[in-house]
Amino acid sequence: MTGPVLVLAGGLSHERDVSLRSGRRVAEALRDAGLEVEVRDVDATLLDRLASDRPACVVPLLHGESGEDGAIRSVLELVGVPYVGARPDACRVAFDKPVAKTVVGRAGIRTPAGFTLPAETFRELGATAVMERLVDSLGLPLFVKPARGGSALGAALVRTAADLPSAMVGAFAYGDTALVEQFVAGTEVAVPVVDDGSGPRALPVVSITPDGGVYDYTARYTAGSTEFQVPAKLDDAVAEECARVAVAAHTALGLRDLSRSDLIVDDDGQVWFLEVNVAPGLTETSTVPLSVQAAGLDLGELVAELVGGATAR
Amino acid sequence: MADGPDRPAGVTRSSTRLDNYVDRYAARTRGMTASEIRALFAVASRPEVVSLAGGMPNISGLPLDVVGGAIDELVRTNGPTAMQYGSGQGDPVLREQICEVMRLEGIEAHPDDVVVTVGSQQAVDLVTRIFCDPGDVVLCEAPSYVGALGVFRAYECDVVHVEMDGDGLVPSALEQAIASVQASGRRIKFLYTIPNFHNPAGVTLAPERRQEVLRICREADVLIMEDNPYGLLGFDGEPPRAMRADEAERVIYLGSFSKTFAPGFRVGWVLAPHAVREKLVLAQESATLCPPSFSQMAVSSYLRSHDWQGQVKQFREMYRERRDAMVEALDDMMPATARWNVPDGGFYVWLTLPPGLDAKAMLPRAVTARVAYVPGTAFFSDGFGSQSMRLSYCYPSPERIREGVRRLVGVIEEEMELRQTFGALPSGSTPAPPSAERGYESPNSDLS
Numbered sequence: 001m002t003g004p005v006l007v008l009a010g011g012l013s014h015e016r017d018v019s020l021r022s023g024r025r026v027a028e029a030l031r032d033a034g035l036e037v038e039v040r041d042v043d044a045t046l047l048d049r050l051a052s053d054r055p056a057c058v059v060p061l062l063h064g065e066s067g068e069d070g071a072i073r074s075v076l077e078l079v080g081v082p083y084v085g086a087r088p089d090a091c092r093v094a095f096d097k098p099v100a101k102t103v104v105g106r107a108g109i110r111t112p113a114g115f116t117l118p119a120e121t122f123r124e125l126g127a128t129a130v131m132e133r134l135v136d137s138l139g140l141p142l143f144v145k146p147a148r149g150g151s152a153l154g155a156a157l158v159r160t161a162a163d164l165p166s167a168m169v170g171a172f173a174y175g176d177t178a179l180v181e182q183f184v185a186g187t188e189v190a191v192p193v194v195d196d197g198s199g200p201r202a203l204p205v206v207s208i209t210p211d212g213g214v215y216d217y218t219a220r221y222t223a224g225s226t227e228f229q230v231p232a233k234l235d236d237a238v239a240e241e242c243a244r245v246a247v248a249a250h251t252a253l254g255l256r257d258l259s260r261s262d263l264i265v266d267d268d269g270q271v272w273f274l275e276v277n278v279a280p281g282l283t284e285t286s287t288v289p290l291s292v293q294a295a296g297l298d299l300g301e302l303v304a305e306l307v308g309g310a311t312a313r
Numbered sequence: 314m315a316d317g318p319d320r321p322a323g324v325t326r327s328s329t330r331l332d333n334y335v336d337r338y339a340a341r342t343r344g345m346t347a348s349e350i351r352a353l354f355a356v357a358s359r360p361e362v363v364s365l366a367g368g369m370p371n372i373s374g375l376p377l378d379v380v381g382g383a384i385d386e387l388v389r390t391n392g393p394t395a396m397q398y399g400s401g402q403g404d405p406v407l408r409e410q411i412c413e414v415m416r417l418e419g420i421e422a423h424p425d426d427v428v429v430t431v432g433s434q435q436a437v438d439l440v441t442r443i444f445c446d447p448g449d450v451v452l453c454e455a456p457s458y459v460g461a462l463g464v465f466r467a468y469e470c471d472v473v474h475v476e477m478d479g480d481g482l483v484p485s486a487l488e489q490a491i492a493s494v495q496a497s498g499r500r501i502k503f504l505y506t507i508p509n510f511h512n513p514a515g516v517t518l519a520p521e522r523r524q525e526v527l528r529i530c531r532e533a534d535v536l537i538m539e540d541n542p543y544g545l546l547g548f549d550g551e552p553p554r555a556m557r558a559d560e561a562e563r564v565i566y567l568g569s570f571s572k573t574f575a576p577g578f579r580v581g582w583v584l585a586p587h588a589v590r591e592k593l594v595l596a597q598e599s600a601t602l603c604p605p606s607f608s609q610m611a612v613s614s615y616l617r618s619h620d621w622q623g624q625v626k627q628f629r630e631m632y633r634e635r636r637d638a639m640v641e642a643l644d645d646m647m648p649a650t651a652r653w654n655v656p657d658g659g660f661y662v663w664l665t666l667p668p669g670l671d672a673k674a675m676l677p678r679a680v681t682a683r684v685a686y687v688p689g690t691a692f693f694s695d696g697f698g699s700q701s702m703r704l705s706y707c708y709p710s711p712e713r714i715r716e717g718v719r720r721l722v723g724v725i726e727e728e729m730e731l732r733q734t735f736g737a738l739p740s741g742s743t744p745a746p747p748s749a750e751r752g753y754e755s756p757n758s759d760l761s
Contacts, residue, residue, distance in 0.1 A: 012356060012359055012361060012362075012683075013356075014352065014353060014356065014677055014680060014681075015352070016352075016355045016356045016359075017351070017352040017355035018352065020355065043359075043360075119731060119734070122734050122735070123730070123734045127734045127735045127736065128736070151352075153349060153352075153677070154677065165735040165736060166735075168735055169674065169731055169732065169735055170674060172731055173674055173675060173676075173677040173678045173728075174677045174678075174681075217347065217348070217349045217352065218346045218347050218348060218349075220347070221347035221352075222346040222347045223330070223331045223332035223335075224330045224331065224332030224334075224335035225330075225346065226330065226331075227328060227329070227330055228328070228329050228330070228331065229326065229327070229328045229329075230326070230327060230329075231326055233326065284331065285331050290329070290331075294327070
């Protein structure tokens, strides 16, 4: 492999801060694994730098818009630089939560019932009437989130109909379209899937128990405010089902290298798919590094392996 | 129970909070958490974003050759002293110069009563450290400086806000607040006030009110912490007369070179009555041993070798031009139901949104539109301020300010449409409930 590995982190999405943290951690891990690494933000100089620096491979750790919606990866395809992770077309599908749910649902995976509605629809039809129908159809509680985006930004648990309008406004602050889902009570789990060339496989399931009950932005990025258990304390069959669902979602969406599926195990032990991340967080408080460690792997070596695979494609 | 998929033999299940120290922190760190607002401000640092959030002084006009020459001379002629520990109270020569600076605001002081600090932010910290026990009451304007609120929270003070209007602190509201606190059996340690070109409200305490505030505090036996970083940055006439100029025993005065010279040196000061000064020096020594000698001597050298008042005049003109650009843009573009003040100096405009809007909830939309501001709730300790925001005009060019306001207006119009769609919401039209977590929600230090 000639040339450095270029870690892209930052960007202009709402998740810039998280991305910078992921980038720092992965860069350090890759250096520990013996690779030459550069970290770069995405700006107007990127194309020139790609041409002049000729990185051996890019690790795009941009979260949110542009990073996970396939845009930057299209650019990398355009300039012919290898990169770790899913192709742009797969990213576009996976990043859009309602579309990903549809694809995953067609593969026979259970996902919460929900409706996807742009703000414009509420304006045209009258918000009160639409929200009444949503509550009638889906019941309570509900979970509202922006159709695109991560880190639980703009997401809210709605326990009463009176809370729904502010949850909708909160979601629309982050994007024009919102996903309103039935809330599934249970254990929230994260399941990384890696494919180092021998086919996708799930890493140990991580269960997530935030102190405040909701795994929101604060619970995600404040060390100490959430308890993680890895491997999750689940029945054998349930843990296997979580792994199967995560691999099936990864496969159905056409992802490659690394993904993380967020699932709920309900009180009956049934597994529900919530969403998938094509550039999962790799910060000090993220679940993927925990799972990697529990699998007996080293984060730097794992990403280095993925880099090796990407350059050989 | 299962081992889960891909679990190697010998790997045991573990439970972690990803913080090995989680049960050891002091209770006062409880509010030190990650927040969405802080995350959004990470985007504000990008050049694509017009940041009307940051309170960074615009020091592009500083004569860097003069500063460089002064520092070069300092190293050549006085290097070993400049790079050595110094007095806990601060460099004596600089303290004399500080007294000359304060004379411009009517203060007659002796250098012995000045303690140099690491920016006036450390002065707020030291004064609070020596006066406040947990539960003591500090009176603050409504709104108040976010950095001071963070200090008061760190010392577990109980902040009570006092109403302001276009002429600054409202004396009758101050009297009521004092009476109310005293009736509750709690002790007021001091009134924290920024009388000139207030951060974030942009208003200035009217001259007649200064005397009234002094009288009220004298009668109620309340000390005053007069924080005055912007006093020399007025756009019209002479600098306002400091409250300390008329009351030496009750007023602890805080000053700073961050806005009149450069914030990177981190040099501020506190002027206090003799007994208080003694304690401040001891507190300073326990905090830092001494303020940085190099920075103090560099500032001293600059003051001695350069027409620093001429430089401040240039700063004033630059900030006036930016103030005019912002106010003109607001006049031209803002919806009629928004309100804002026209500051006579300093860095900030305080804008109140049309009814029903929530500045904090709207911030993600603003960041998407590539404009940033500081939501008003950052400047209250009690959850108020949701309908307001601080707009800073000190740093961007007039053209960028206009562009920023244009973007902001687009965001407000979209948000108004959305709010109209969903009807009145509890958070926009009424204050959010008090939250114990709010004190540290403030954005980065460069936004303070």
